[in-house]
Amino acid sequence: MRLQKKHVGLIIYLLLLILPIYWMLNMSLRTNADILGAFSLYPENPTFANYLKIFSDPSWYSGYINSIIYVTLNTIISLVTALPAAYAFSRYRFIGDKHVFFWLLTNRMAPPAVFLLPFFQLYSTFGLIDTHIAVALSHCLFNVPLAVWILEGFMSGVPKEIDETAFIDGYSFPRFFITIFLPLIRAGIGVTAFFCFMFSWVELLLARTLTTTNAKPIAATMTRTVSATGLDWGLLAAAGILTIVPGALVIWFVRNHLAKGFALGRV
Amino acid sequence: MVKWDNNRAWFLVIPVFVIVAFSAIIPLMTVVNYSVQDIFGPGQRFFIGAEWFREVLHDERLHAALWRQFMFSGLVLLIEMPLGVLIALAMPKKGWTASLVLVLLALPLLIPWNVIGTIWIIFTRPDIGLMGALINSAGIPFDHTGSPLDAWITVMLMEVWHWTPLVALLAYAGLRAIPEAYYQAAKIDGASRWAVFRYIQLPKMRGVLTIALLLRFMDSFLIYAEPFVLTGGGPGNSTTFLSIYLVKVAVGQFDLGPAAAFSLIYFLIVLLFCFLFYQALQAVGTGDKG
Numbered sequence: 001m002r003l004q005k006k007h008v009g010l011i012i013y014l015l016l017l018i019l020p021i022y023w024m025l026n027m028s029l030r031t032n033a034d035i036l037g038a039f040s041l042y043p044e045n046p047t048f049a050n051y052l053k054i055f056s057d058p059s060w061y062s063g064y065i066n067s068i069i070y071v072t073l074n075t076i077i078s079l080v081t082a083l084p085a086a087y088a089f090s091r092y093r094f095i096g097d098k099h100v101f102f103w104l105l106t107n108r109m110a111p112p113a114v115f116l117l118p119f120f121q122l123y124s125t126f127g128l129i130d131t132h133i134a135v136a137l138s139h140c141l142f143n144v145p146l147a148v149w150i151l152e153g154f155m156s157g158v159p160k161e162i163d164e165t166a167f168i169d170g171y172s173f174p175r176f177f178i179t180i181f182l183p184l185i186r187a188g189i190g191v192t193a194f195f196c197f198m199f200s201w202v203e204l205l206l207a208r209t210l211t212t213t214n215a216k217p218i219a220a221t222m223t224r225t226v227s228a229t230g231l232d233w234g235l236l237a238a239a240g241i242l243t244i245v246p247g248a249l250v251i252w253f254v255r256n257h258l259a260k261g262f263a264l265g266r267v
Numbered sequence: 268m269v270k271w272d273n274n275r276a277w278f279l280v281i282p283v284f285v286i287v288a289f290s291a292i293i294p295l296m297t298v299v300n301y302s303v304q305d306i307f308g309p310g311q312r313f314f315i316g317a318e319w320f321r322e323v324l325h326d327e328r329l330h331a332a333l334w335r336q337f338m339f340s341g342l343v344l345l346i347e348m349p350l351g352v353l354i355a356l357a358m359p360k361k362g363w364t365a366s367l368v369l370v371l372l373a374l375p376l377l378i379p380w381n382v383i384g385t386i387w388i389i390f391t392r393p394d395i396g397l398m399g400a401l402i403n404s405a406g407i408p409f410d411h412t413g414s415p416l417d418a419w420i421t422v423m424l425m426e427v428w429h430w431t432p433l434v435a436l437l438a439y440a441g442l443r444a445i446p447e448a449y450y451q452a453a454k455i456d457g458a459s460r461w462a463v464f465r466y467i468q469l470p471k472m473r474g475v476l477t478i479a480l481l482l483r484f485m486d487s488f489l490i491y492a493e494p495f496v497l498t499g500g501g502p503g504n505s506t507t508f509l510s511i512y513l514v515k516v517a518v519g520q521f522d523l524g525p526a527a528a529f530s531l532i533y534f535l536i537v538l539l540f541c542f543l544f545y546q547a548l549q550a551v552g553t554g555d556k557g
Contacts, residue, residue, distance in 0.1 A: 094273060110534050
């Protein structure tokens with residue numbers, strides 16, 4: 001590939017982007033004494049002790065499992081409900097459509113801090129505290145609207161003639177939607193799923209409030225450790241690196257769909 | 268696109284409407300309820316009308332936090348939007364490099380927000396952090412726990428580092444949706460690089476940039492975990508943004524009434540600005556189509 005000026009800029013940017021993450025990786029492979037003892041650009045005596053501790057202590061690794069469960073639940077709920085709604089917003093004009101469309105997004109705008117107590121009361125009433133489904137549902141508050149907005153964009157990129165032809169050919173709506181329409185916007189669904197996954201994965205305040213032990217997310221486990229035992233830099237860095245891994249794996253597997261999805265979407 | 272008129276389309280929207288309303292309207296009503304009462308304990312509450320709103324609106328520290336918040340969000344948007352678009356323009360269009368760049372860009376977005384703060388604490392420590400050590404070895408004293416300016420620089424850097432990829436990803440999605448024919452036509456007409464950007468790429472990115480701008484405005488205005496972990500709002504109150512102050516009121520002093528009134532005002536400010544941005548961008552778009 002020909003190296004152009006813009007590529008040089010991009011490469012420099014990407015290097016700067018990776019630098020803090022690299023630094024955390026560097027820390028995670030060293031012992032605390034080593035970290036505090038000497039400044040070093042790379043781990044001179046790499047150790048996996050920090051990672052071993054996380055994988056052998058249930059209070060650590062269960063955090064990852066909990067996070068993965070509720071994030072997956074949330075992504076599925078968001079997609080299943082948002083798909084038909086996005087289709088309606090993309091194809092039909094109906095009473096209140098524009099208002100509801102904007103209102104959906106306004107639910108992202110409330111300061112989460114003070115919604116915590118009402119959320120706690122609401123989910124207590126239904127006996128859902130400390131369950132994965134409670135966190136998954138509460139994250140729908142910001143993920144479902146975003147999913148609708150992004151999917152609507154992708155759907156509007158598909159010509160309406162396709163729907164019309166299918167209906168003339170005698171397809172019922174559900175059959176048309178599942179066998180013809182969904183494959184057409186497959187890549188868009190991938191992009192949307194990525195966004196739902198990402199925002200649910202990184203959200204902490206709601207997840208922490210609605211869980212105590214059984215469904216505690218990993219990010220909350222990390223904060224607890226910070227306050228309880230002082231700063232264990234190496235362990236903290238290892239846990240931080242591990243919070244990136246599931247997400248990075250997800251993107252790695254869908255990377256081609258993502259690239260294609262971005263190519264297809266009008267958004 | 269001309270849409271079909273059909274009110275039965277509401278049935279498709281109902282699941283979303285129910286699921287969002289369930290976790291939006293009920294808590295919102297609770298907050299409204301708190302905001303007009305004086306609460307002493309369970310069963311001991313008195314209706315006091317708009318008292319809390321009056322108190323909150325006259326709070327000097329709130330004004331300071333609000334001003335700080337506007338500065339912060341404004342600066343963040345000014346840096347992140349153009350930078351994100353520039354990165355999207357420089358990204359490779361296909362092949363393994365495109366996939367690789369996408370994956371690398373997405374990495375910061377996948378880190379939980381409080382972990383972001385932790386990373387930057389480590390990264391900017393003068394003794395063990397790469398950035399802190401580099402700046403100090405250049406002879407410039409840099410300490411975000413001591414100097415308000417350094418704290419601001421650190422928080423801004425962290426925010427730009429964290430969120431510019433989101434703008435870049437969305438802008439990239441918009442760019443990739445432009446059919447090749449547009450570029451060929453522009454080439455035949457001998458359009459300059461700038462003209463291609465101004466009259467083809469920018470209008471085509473309007474939709475995604477609207478989403479990016481709204482998301483970035485909302486999230487930067489509601490920012491909490493990252494600066495809280497990094498600086499705790501200090502030194503002094505120099506990085507006490509609105510939600511940090513809000514949590515101080517709600518949790519620190521346990522004043523539910525004022526906190527509720529505060530968050531309603533907060534909510535209305537975000538709502539108003541998002542609505543203005545949305546309207547403005549929609550108007551810009553329709554004007555550009557010709």
